[in-house]
Amino acid sequence: MFDLGIQELIVIFIVALLVFGPKRLPELGYTLGKTINEIKKAFQGAKAEMEKEIQEVKETVEDVKKDIKNPLELKEELFKDMPSLEDLRIDKHIEKIARKEIEKKE
Numbered sequence: 001m002f003d004l005g006i007q008e009l010i011v012i013f014i015v016a017l018l019v020f021g022p023k024r025l026p027e028l029g030y031t032l033g034k035t036i037n038e039i040k041k042a043f044q045g046a047k048a049e050m051e052k053e054i055q056e057v058k059e060t061v062e063d064v065k066k067d068i069k070n071p072l073e074l075k076e077e078l079f080k081d082m083p084s085l086e087d088l089r090i091d092k093h094i095e096k097i098a099r100k101e102i103e104k105k106e
Contacts, residue, residue: 004012020028 016028017025
């Protein structure tokens with residue numbers, strides 16, 4: 001996180017000792033440790049919550065993918081009850097009727 005060597009840590013310790021004094025330095029270290037620990041817990045909680053939300057979104061996307069049908073399957077389903085263009089040709093119907101009439105006469 002920070003690139004602090006031994007020398008930098010010693011300088012920080014000496015400055016803290018001079019500013020806060022030897023009596024308050026242990027209390028300050030304890031308070032600083034607790035604060036850092038609480039910050040870590042808060043970040044871990046936020047991270048866990050975000051991962052949970054991301055997983056829920058992924059599951060929703062997968063459900064939507066399953067619900068979406070192939071466009072050709074959807075077309076077939078929509079038009080399955082409709083007559084084909086071949087069935088809609090009037091001349092074919094007239095020809096069928098004429099054949100039936102001819103068959104009846106024979």
